Amino acid sequence: MQAPRAQARGAFLADWVVSRHPHNLYDMTSDLLRAYDLVARREGRKGAPMGDRSRAVVRTVLWVAWGLALLLLPALLQSYQHNVQLPSGRDVPAMPLGYFLWTSAIPLSAVTAALAWAFRGRLERRRRLLAGAGLVVLLAYLAVAAAYYLWFPWKMGGLVRVLGWTERILRWGSWALWGTALPVWALRAATSSTASASPLDGLGGAEALSERERAIAEALATGSTVAQVAAALGLSASTVMTYRSRACEKLGVASLDELRPVVRGAGAVPAAFDVTSPGAAALMAMALCVGLSLRLLARVTMTSGSSWDQALGLILVPALLAVPWAALLVYARLRGMRVRLRWTTSRLCLVLLALALFGLLAGGGWYGLEVQVPGGSISLNALGVLGNACAVAALAPYLLWPRERVTTSLDEERCALYLRGRGAGELQAHVLTEIALGRTAPEICESLHVARGTVNAYRAQGYELLGVHTSRELTDLLARDVGRVPSAGKTQPSADDSVTTE
Structure with missing residues (x-):
């Protein structure tokens, strides 16, 4: 807070000296200080009553107060409604305030905070909109919660249900916005200072x-x-x-x-998974399902009165989580492929951890997430095992790589020009060339930075345009009309095991 004021005083003093001594050596100092003044005006700091650090402290205090309001006020309303406002004839035991503090929306706020941290560059421009939306949703939630818990019309069941669902939706929305505001609004200065360097730095042009x-x-x-x-x-x-x-x-x-050089083929080192990478959504779903499954395991071991049931749960749940990976290894073995594990970036690790914690903590109590149905309830945690199997199946194309392949060496530039002459677009020509070289869809996605749906669409359109039906026919067409290079047909061995992790 003191540094901007001191620099402002220095700029004023330098202007004063230069106005009286225009040919003084202070001219250089004046130019430097004026440059700082222009930068400060551009960044919105000129004339600011507080420094960036003080504003960050104020935002953090407001964010904490926001969270306390979300946590305490609804809990106080529920405690009042349960312990005081209920009819005296009902035999309901009194509940302490701590019983009403927990909500499944709290771990949801951790998920939204992790996602906001991952996409903070895109959300930075909308920080004021997010803060305003959070304030509006918070006030609406408190108003609906007060109406639902303080004015509790026992004889108007339909209105009670509407208020109840509205209160739940606003509660989850408020906690989600509260978590999003942490990296985007409350810790804005800290997140902006940790921005990674641009890959264009130091390049000519x-x-x-x-x-x-x-x-x-x-x-x-x-x-x-x-x-x-x-x-x-x-x-x-x-x-x-x-x-x-x-x-x-x-x-x-x-x-x-x-x-960003990319090594292709069986010896290629797979790129690290990021939040926006193809296959990251399947990895996030798997983290959530693992958390739900672990919650199911905790439920079986903590609530079952039989030691046999507890032992069975300790064996069965981890086994069901491991079965899809065993099936993936068997499938890779039968197809002559290898499962190559890939690193994940730090921001994706944070999102995966938050999703796993949400699956583990959501629901509260011993039973986790349950859906009430006529005649009983269904545990959503039990579906975590099935969801994990589906997530592994969706992730498999991004983990399977060939052990070796017969390379088809074509002149890529001439093939692209030939395909463009046949009516293909620029990107479509490169996609078709990659397909003709025998590269898989995940490799093409990472090499050309396109989505898998784009690769499939360009493949279908290109086959129809060229009158071919398979990648082999496409390769033969390009080899006949464009030509191969002398190294065609050589076998490319797989990568050394020391390079990648199997």
Whole structure:
């Protein structure tokens, strides 16, 4: 707080000296201080009553007060309604305040905080909107909770149910916004200071990029697909590709892949999973299902009165979680492939941990998440085992890699030009060339930064355009019309086991 004031005083003193001594050596100092003044005006700090650190402290205090209001006020209302406002004739035991403090929306706030941390760059521009939405939802939630718990019309069952569902929806929405506000609003200065360096730093021509070209080039160079960038910026895919071409021209590179070299084939080291990577959604679903399954295991061991049931649960639940992975290993063995584990980025690890904790803690008590149905209830935790199997099946294409392959060496540039001459677009020509070279869909997605649906669509359109039906026919067509290079047909061995983890 003192540094900006001291610098402002220094700028005023330098201007005063220079106005009286225009040819003094203080001219350089004056220029430097004026430059700081312009930067401060641009960042919104000029004339600010508090420094950035003080504002961060105030935001953090407000965020904590927001959480306390969400935690304590509804609990006080529930405790009052349960212990005081109930009719005296009802035989209901008194409950302490701590009984009403827990809600399953609390671990949900951890999930939204982790996701907001992962996407803080995109949410930073909407921080005021998020803070305003959080305040509005909080006030609406407190009003509905007060109406539901203080004015409790026993004879108006339909209105009670409407108020009850509205209170639950607003409660979960309030906690979700509260978690989102932590990295985006309360700790904004800390999150912005931890931004990673741009992959374009130090490249010739990077200064000539426009703001939009730089944003698109950075997103594509760090692993985002064209579809993801288009959705994030509100542009069409063709517009994103146009900006990409302009950025490549200014940077003097043929492709943004040159900024992040990719080794292809069986010896390739798979890229690390990120929040926006293909297959990350399946990994998140698996983390959630594992948390639900562990909660089921805790329920069996803690609530069962039979030691036999407890031992059976300790064996059965982990075994059911391991069966899909065993099936994946058997499938890879039969198909002559290998399961190659991939690293995950720190922000994806944070999201996975939050999802696992949500699955483990949601529901409260010993029984976890349950859905009331006529005649009883259904435990959602029991579905975690089935969901884990589905998540492993969805993740399998991103973990299976060939042990060895017969490489088909084609002139990629000539193949792309040939395909464009046959009517294919620029990106479609590169996708078809990758398919002809025998690369799998996950490899193409990581190499060209496109979604898997884009690869499938371009494959179908390209086959129809060229009159072929399989990748083998496509390879033969390009080899006949374009030609192979001398190394065609050689066997490429798998990667050394010391390079990757199996």
